[in-house]
Amino acid sequence: RRFLVLFSLCLIVPAAGYAQDPLGEARRLYNGGQYEAAERAARLALANPGTANGARVVLGRAQLERYRETDAPAELAEARAALREVDPRTLDPRERVELTIGLAEALFLEDRFASAAEIFAAALEASRTLGTVAYERVLDWWATSLDRHAQLLRAPDREAIDRRISERMQAELAQAPGSSTANYWAVASVRNIGDVDAAWNAAMAAWVRAGLAPDRGVTLRSDLDRMVVDGIIPDRAARLELKDPTAAAAGMLSEWELFKSNWTRK
Numbered sequence: 001r002r003f004l005v006l007f008s009l010c011l012i013v014p015a016a017g018y019a020q021d022p023l024g025e026a027r028r029l030y031n032g033g034q035y036e037a038a039e040r041a042a043r044l045a046l047a048n049p050g051t052a053n054g055a056r057v058v059l060g061r062a063q064l065e066r067y068r069e070t071d072a073p074a075e076l077a078e079a080r081a082a083l084r085e086v087d088p089r090t091l092d093p094r095e096r097v098e099l100t101i102g103l104a105e106a107l108f109l110e111d112r113f114a115s116a117a118e119i120f121a122a123a124l125e126a127s128r129t130l131g132t133v134a135y136e137r138v139l140d141w142w143a144t145s146l147d148r149h150a151q152l153l154r155a156p157d158r159e160a161i162d163r164r165i166s167e168r169m170q171a172e173l174a175q176a177p178g179s180s181t182a183n184y185w186a187v188a189s190v191r192n193i194g195d196v197d198a199a200w201n202a203a204m205a206a207w208v209r210a211g212l213a214p215d216r217g218v219t220l221r222s223d224l225d226r227m228v229v230d231g232i233i234p235d236r237a238a239r240l241e242l243k244d245p246t247a248a249a250a251g252m253l254s255e256w257e258l259f260k261s262n263w264t265r266k
Helices: 014-020 022-031 035-045 052-072 073-084 091-108 113-123 126-128 134-151 155-175 180-193 195-214 218-239 247-264
Strands: none
Touching: 014 073, 014 126, 014 134, 022 052, 035 052, 052 073, 052 091, 073 091, 091 113, 091 126, 113 134, 126 134, 134 155, 134 180, 155 180, 180 195, 180 218, 195 218, 218 247
């Protein structure tokens, strides 16, 4: 949702990249979103005992992304097998973090959300070594895993999880106020708790902070706008218990549109 990568150099000289450094090429293609090509390069790297384990990490994660694209069960099964065969003793610290993230993603895609959240939580700090974008992705995976798990629980148990997400995102925002992931989940978690007025105010705060993000909040603001228009405004209007909440909702929408206009770069 919030993690866009430029692909412009991915297809210039793939054959040379494969021959010289298939594992490095597999990583580059994976990071560029070229998952099918990354899978092919990783399979070439499997032939070299010195790079085979690192190749299995990239192969497994590429197959997970292919599963997300195709919903083909074979992709998930093959990804699981590749990750399961990795010998972590031969990996460098960065590769071990990538393996851990891959294991958590696989659990998430099996709908084992609570288990995935546990692994994502343990990998969060270590994922900082992979860069800010990777850290934000792991943070988003963690929050999404908890959110999906919470949807399966009774209301009192859901609230405890939503508060956990909210507290973590507030801590993140104290360190990185422009974090797209933290801003999004700071609003979503409060809305899920049921405090619609707090969610309304949090959405406005997140909209303003979005300007601090590297992309000036383009992706985050689209997500926030959808949440406010489709969720927070109807929730606030319904809470008023009016016979016809249409006028109240229209007034809130007008207020939101004016706010956005005032706080959007022209």
